[in-house]
Amino acid sequence: MSASKAPSGPRLLLHNLAGKYDQKLVSMGDKYRQYLGKSNQVNDENLFRGIRVNDGSGYESFKELSDRAKNAGLLLKASKERGIVHEGQIDADIMMLKRIETISNDVRRILIMDGVDPVKDDPVKKVTFNFDEKESIEKFRIMTSREADTYELNLDLRQLLVIKKANDIGTEKVVIQTVIGMDGDVTTRISKAFADQPVPFINAIHQDAIGISVEFWKTLINVVVKLGTHIIGLLNPKG
Amino acid sequence: MKNRYLQAFQAYKELINSGGIQSSAEGENVFLHLRGNITGDILLFIVPKKKIAEDGIYIMELIRSDKTLEQERSVVIESFKQKFKGLSLLPESLVWVLGICFSILYTYWDFDNILTLFSGKWGVAGILSLLPLLLLSVITPLLGKYVGFNLLKPIFAIISSINRLLRLIRNRKVKDSQG
Numbered sequence: 001m002s003a004s005k006a007p008s009g010p011r012l013l014l015h016n017l018a019g020k021y022d023q024k025l026v027s028m029g030d031k032y033r034q035y036l037g038k039s040n041q042v043n044d045e046n047l048f049r050g051i052r053v054n055d056g057s058g059y060e061s062f063k064e065l066s067d068r069a070k071n072a073g074l075l076l077k078a079s080k081e082r083g084i085v086h087e088g089q090i091d092a093d094i095m096m097l098k099r100i101e102t103i104s105n106d107v108r109r110i111l112i113m114d115g116v117d118p119v120k121d122d123p124v125k126k127v128t129f130n131f132d133e134k135e136s137i138e139k140f141r142i143m144t145s146r147e148a149d150t151y152e153l154n155l156d157l158r159q160l161l162v163i164k165k166a167n168d169i170g171t172e173k174v175v176i177q178t179v180i181g182m183d184g185d186v187t188t189r190i191s192k193a194f195a196d197q198p199v200p201f202i203n204a205i206h207q208d209a210i211g212i213s214v215e216f217w218k219t220l221i222n223v224v225v226k227l228g229t230h231i232i233g234l235l236n237p238k239g
Numbered sequence: 240m241k242n243r244y245l246q247a248f249q250a251y252k253e254l255i256n257s258g259g260i261q262s263s264a265e266g267e268n269v270f271l272h273l274r275g276n277i278t279g280d281i282l283l284f285i286v287p288k289k290k291i292a293e294d295g296i297y298i299m300e301l302i303r304s305d306k307t308l309e310q311e312r313s314v315v316i317e318s319f320k321q322k323f324k325g326l327s328l329l330p331e332s333l334v335w336v337l338g339i340c341f342s343i344l345y346t347y348w349d350f351d352n353i354l355t356l357f358s359g360k361w362g363v364a365g366i367l368s369l370l371p372l373l374l375l376s377v378i379t380p381l382l383g384k385y386v387g388f389n390l391l392k393p394i395f396a397i398i399s400s401i402n403r404l405l406r407l408i409r410n411r412k413v414k415d416s417q418g
Contacts, residue, residue, distance in 0.1 A: 168282055199302050208316045209281040212323055216279045219327040227337060
């Protein structure tokens with residue numbers, strides 16, 4: 001993980017995300033070169049990532065990342081079946097490739113929606129700007145806020161949070177994750193490696209974090225309940 | 240109370256500047272980074288201090304052998320908890336303001352009808368004045384699951400507007416100094 005200021009808009013968030021996925025594919029390709037490089041099926045030059053066609057973060061760039069992650073995943077699965085690489089080592093990487101593929105597809109679906117990308121919908125901007133090319137992102141990065149707003153993606157809150165969360169998690173390994181739904185469902189996922197050899201410290205800090213999050217939501221719900229109580233109080237003249 | 244508002248101000252300032260709130264601590268072998276946002280999502284990152292190969296098992300060993308982490312954990316969690324407490328002040332204040340507005344409007348419009356209704360004299364006007372609230376209480380549990388997240392929309396809208404305004408001001412300054 002690297003700590004830095006979050007990019008200020010969805011376009012730059014996406015570019016950051018595409019960069020992380022790109023780097024991960026390259027590094028995973030390097031990692032498996034010794035096992036897969038000699039195979040007849042693969043070219044050991046730039047394994048997994050392949051030759052880059054799109055180096056930006058538009059629809060086509062994420063399609064390329066998704067396709068490459070999918071192919072790399074299939075390659076790893078085949079290697080696993082043939083017993084070329086140790087199973088424990090390969091499973092986590094297959095999951096990572098699956099994450100890259102899934103999130104890239106989610107991003108593509110968002111980008112293709114009507115009204116999301118002002119460049120896609122504008123014949124003039126379409127000619128001058130192509131966010132699948134790095135140069136367009138670089139031009140966009142140094143625009144004034146007012147000008148950049150005309151090229152910025154129009155995302156609703158849910159879409160923005162999908163992208164933000166994808167960028168936050170990036171390509172980090174998730175060892176334990178708890179999701180608490182509004183309907184009271186609680187789901188905890190634990191990676192196999194962590195389940196086999198748990199670290200008490202991680203369990204404890206994970207519990208602390210859940211406690212803070214639940215407390216925060218409790219406060220928010222209490223606030224709404226207080227408002228309701230206040231309204232009901234108004235209806236009861238004796239109260 | 241003053242301290243709480245200061246805490247809230249600092250938490251929102253951080254939220255606007257970096258898109259989230261963060262707390263960090265440093266152990267003997269690893270860094271701890273807690274990152275949260277206004278929806279209550281919390282991400283915990285554990286990063287080795289020295290650059291190492293990406294091997295999860297090795298990081299676990301670093302955590303196990305770090306003697307200062309337990310102490311750092313309580314510090315980082317406490318600081319993070321305080322920041323989240325600060326974040327909850329804005330919705331509380333919003334609801335407080337909403338409550339006052341609602342009270343004023345309701346008293347102005349329908350108080351006579353409601354008084355009549357509660358005094359036992361059932362009338363159409365009284366029932367009609369209660370109807371919106373009854374309807375609200377019936378549909379709220381049904382919609383609860385879907386509404387959930389939208390509860391926070393007004394807060395996001397405010398933060399997003401402040402952020403946009405700040406960006407505009409900041410950019411103008413840069414432009415002036417260049418010109």
